[in-house]
Amino acid sequence: MTRFALFAVVGAALLSACATPLEAPLSCFEGAIRLDQSEPGQPASPCTRVSATEFVLTITPEAEPINPSPWYAFTVLSDRSAEIGVTLRYAAARHRYAPWIAVQDDAWRRLDPQQVSVSETGGEARLSLDLAAGPTQVAAQPVYPESAYEALETRWGGDWRTFGTSHQGRALRARIDPPAEPEAGWILILGRQHPPEIPGAWALEAFAETLIEARSTGEIASGLIIAPLLNPDGVAAGYWRLNAAQTDLNRDWAERRQPEVQAVHGLLDSLDIRPGDLELMADFHATVRDVIYLPQAEELPPGANTRLEAWLSAMEADGLYALIEPERTNPVRRVSAKAAFTDGWGAVAVTWEAADDTPEAQVRAIARRGARQWVLTQD
Numbered sequence: 001m002t003r004f005a006l007f008a009v010v011g012a013a014l015l016s017a018c019a020t021p022l023e024a025p026l027s028c029f030e031g032a033i034r035l036d037q038s039e040p041g042q043p044a045s046p047c048t049r050v051s052a053t054e055f056v057l058t059i060t061p062e063a064e065p066i067n068p069s070p071w072y073a074f075t076v077l078s079d080r081s082a083e084i085g086v087t088l089r090y091a092a093a094r095h096r097y098a099p100w101i102a103v104q105d106d107a108w109r110r111l112d113p114q115q116v117s118v119s120e121t122g123g124e125a126r127l128s129l130d131l132a133a134g135p136t137q138v139a140a141q142p143v144y145p146e147s148a149y150e151a152l153e154t155r156w157g158g159d160w161r162t163f164g165t166s167h168q169g170r171a172l173r174a175r176i177d178p179p180a181e182p183e184a185g186w187i188l189i190l191g192r193q194h195p196p197e198i199p200g201a202w203a204l205e206a207f208a209e210t211l212i213e214a215r216s217t218g219e220i221a222s223g224l225i226i227a228p229l230l231n232p233d234g235v236a237a238g239y240w241r242l243n244a245a246q247t248d249l250n251r252d253w254a255e256r257r258q259p260e261v262q263a264v265h266g267l268l269d270s271l272d273i274r275p276g277d278l279e280l281m282a283d284f285h286a287t288v289r290d291v292i293y294l295p296q297a298e299e300l301p302p303g304a305n306t307r308l309e310a311w312l313s314a315m316e317a318d319g320l321y322a323l324i325e326p327e328r329t330n331p332v333r334r335v336s337a338k339a340a341f342t343d344g345w346g347a348v349a350v351t352w353e354a355a356d357d358t359p360e361a362q363v364r365a366i367a368r369r370g371a372r373q374w375v376l377t378q379d
């Protein structure tokens with residue numbers, strides 16, 4: 001090979017090396033197939049593009065240490081149908097949530113498990129996606145953003161009020177139904193302190209709807225306060241756990257430093273609700289199993305304990321415990337909503353946990369039956 005020919009070969013190799021990035025942009029966010037993280041609930045996960053069709057997303061929490069709820073959510077925009085791979089690389093947790101996808105504006109559905117391969121340690125999961133032209137959303141759970149709560153308000157109707165604002169100024173909203181009789185007490189329903197726990201949001205909807213119906217038919221006279229979205233900032237940001245001040249709201253109920261928690265107490269004050277007036281406080285979450293965390297009998301005043309025992313017996317008789325486990329807990333740190341409304345208010349205070357993987361229809365059915373048994377056992 002002549003010296004000139006060698007130069008030509010090396011030159012061609014350099015040229016083709018230089019040309020590659022034009023065909024497969026280095027950025028994840030440009031090109032014929034590109035990621036987008038601008039929708040509510042989508043965190044800005046760092047992304048590396050390995051090739052035109054292969055992406056690596058680093059799934060990071062908003063702060064550490066933190067509960068392992070490794071939320072992810074993003075959109076893939078494609079100009080054509082294509083097969084791509086997206087690897088989720090977990091920085092501070094292991095793969096937990098089986099992925100969901102929504103193509104165009106279609107409903108969310110589970111990604112076929114055959115299209116997910118999880119590394120032995122759980123530190124990585126590769127999703128194989130068959131894209132159609134247009135947007136494909138991918139997320140750890142069907143995304144349930146603030147706009148879905150606005151739709152809920154429209155669907156339910158009733159008297160909704162803004163009772164405070166979050167750190168970032170988002171409205172905290174509650175539906176309020178005053179007691180139908182002067183002697184009747186109140187029920188407080190709280191939700192979405194922890195952003196990824198969407199099955200808890202489904203359970204809250206079904207539980208609250210059942211109580212609203214029971215009020216409208218006159219089966220119960222209790223006042224209702226339904227505050228389904230206590231952490232709108234965390235939900236919008238796609239956080240794992242915390243609010244915008246990097247605080248776990250469900251560890252703030254004793255100190256009440258956060259505006260979201262203070263607002264709930266402000267609302268109770270404004271309605272002149274005093275300790276003893278709250279019959280039930282149900283706080284909705286999601287975890288790895290279906291479970292209702294309950295206070296110990298000795299933690300409650302006699303009247304509240306009688307109500308709790310009647311409810312538990314009715315749920316057991318209904319066969320509900322085959323689907324959701326009752327568990328008495330007595331945490332040393334009395335900082336959760338459950339602990340604070342048990343200790344300070346003498347309320348039947350429970351944490352209702354739907355499982356990550358329980359189908360939505362079942363989550364709703366369990367919550368509906370649980371609420372129904374409450375209605376049937378209270379005077």
Ligand SMILES: [Zn+2]
Binds near residue numbers: 194
């Ligand atoms: Zn939670």
